[in-house]
Amino acid sequence: MAGNDSWTVAGQTFTSRLIVGTGKYQDFEENAAALEASGAEIITVAVRRVNVSDPKAPMLTDYISPKKYTYLPNTAGCFTAEDAIRTLRLAREAGGWDLVKLEVLGEAKTLYPNMVETIRATEVLASEGFKPMVYCVDDPIAAKQLEDAGAVAVMPLGAPIGSGLGIQNCVTIRLIVEGAKVPILVDAGVGTASDAAVAMELGCDGVLMNTAIAEAKDPVRMARAMKLSVESGREAYLAGRMGRRMYADPSSPLAGLI
Amino acid sequence: MNDTAILEQILLTLNGEPFRIHHGATIAELCAAIDLNPKKVAVERNLEIVPRSTFADMKLADGDSLEIVHFVGGG
Numbered sequence: 001m002a003g004n005d006s007w008t009v010a011g012q013t014f015t016s017r018l019i020v021g022t023g024k025y026q027d028f029e030e031n032a033a034a035l036e037a038s039g040a041e042i043i044t045v046a047v048r049r050v051n052v053s054d055p056k057a058p059m060l061t062d063y064i065s066p067k068k069y070t071y072l073p074n075t076a077g078c079f080t081a082e083d084a085i086r087t088l089r090l091a092r093e094a095g096g097w098d099l100v101k102l103e104v105l106g107e108a109k110t111l112y113p114n115m116v117e118t119i120r121a122t123e124v125l126a127s128e129g130f131k132p133m134v135y136c137v138d139d140p141i142a143a144k145q146l147e148d149a150g151a152v153a154v155m156p157l158g159a160p161i162g163s164g165l166g167i168q169n170c171v172t173i174r175l176i177v178e179g180a181k182v183p184i185l186v187d188a189g190v191g192t193a194s195d196a197a198v199a200m201e202l203g204c205d206g207v208l209m210n211t212a213i214a215e216a217k218d219p220v221r222m223a224r225a226m227k228l229s230v231e232s233g234r235e236a237y238l239a240g241r242m243g244r245r246m247y248a249d250p251s252s253p254l255a256g257l258i
Numbered sequence: 259m260n261d262t263a264i265l266e267q268i269l270l271t272l273n274g275e276p277f278r279i280h281h282g283a284t285i286a287e288l289c290a291a292i293d294l295n296p297k298k299v300a301v302e303r304n305l306e307i308v309p310r311s312t313f314a315d316m317k318l319a320d321g322d323s324l325e326i327v328h329f330v331g332g333g
Contacts (some may be wrong), residue, residue, distance in 0.1 A: 021331075021332060021333025022331035022332060022333070023331045023332045023333045024331070024333070025331060031331060044332055044333055045329040045330065045331065045332050046329070046330050046331065046332025046333075047300075047327050047328075047329060047330075048327060048328070048330045049273040049274070049325065049326065049327055050273065050294060050299055050326045050327060050328050052272055052273055052275065052277070052292050052294075052326070055292050055293050055294040056293060059298060059328060059329075059330075060329055060330055060331055061298060061328075061329060071329065073329065074332050074333070076332050076333065086302075086305070089302075089307050090300040090302055090307065090325070090327050091300070091329075092300075093300035093301075093307050093308075093309065093310065094298070094299060094300035094327065094328060094329065095329065161333070162333075209333075210332075210333030211333065
């Protein structure tokens with residue numbers, strides 16, 4: 001049953017398979033409400049300079065408690081391994097958490113990852129005791145390389161970050177799932193609930209999303225939709241879908257026809 | 259305060275901007291000067307992480323470059 005269907009990353013066990021970002025919301029109240037509706041236990045957060053001229057401005061931590069939710073610091077905006085490592089060292093000092101989300105971007109236009117830098121950063125972070133969950137291309141070979149480099153979870157994109165295009169290559173996502181010893185989460189590209197369900201039906205351990213909820217007309221309602229779709233996709237995966245046929249197969253018995 | 263007070267200040271680069279503070283100031287005093295809760299931030303001094311436990315002892319020097327960061331919303 002879904003109630004017992006937990007998953008574990010780097011020794012930490014979670015019930016919800018939905019990880020949500022905390023960017024792009026109108027305000028902290030809306031963000032907190034959407035988070036509540038999503039049922040997520042892990043949230044991604046960014047590391048940025050304190051506004052020295054307004055240090056008492058409301059902070060994320062005032063609205064979303066790091067005691068209640070697992071903060072997953074990210075390296076969004078980092079284009080080199082060095083920048084990403086530096087950011088996560090600061091994040092670890094600020095929050096004290098080893099579980100982090102690594103992303104090393106290749107270019108602004110597509111926000112596709114630079115995999116050479118990503119693998120290098122993964123190795124360094126793992127050697128420093130970090131537990132990196134790593135954003136990457138949907139490439140089964142790169143996924144294995146990340147696992148070897150010390151990634152505690154591999155998180156292939158379904159489509160470009162913030163695009164909402166849905167999973168563009170179900171085959172590669174499935175190949176990654178089949179080859180993996182660590183959790184696989186689709187990170188980026190989800191646009192609506194059915195996209196999240198597809199990720200889960202492919203056997204992913206979870207889905208990470210931000211824009212699909214934050215930019216919905218009703219983010220709280222979409223957060224709930226995503227919660228349900230991740231759960232239903234997971235249940236469908238565990239249930240084992242029927243085989244595909246080229247032609248029809250009647251559901252009513254042929255015997256006894258009048 | 260007299261004319262020597264300004265001479266006894268040091269000039270830092272704080273989050274990319276020039277910032278003056280009294281000679282001998284610690285990171286804890288810097289946080290207090292800008293009204294910042296040190297428990298919610300991380301500090302990097304000249305590209306080295308400063309452990310929070312040392313904020314009260316770590317004296318700043320003229321020309322130091324500091325980054326003070328915290329968590330914000332992100333995906």
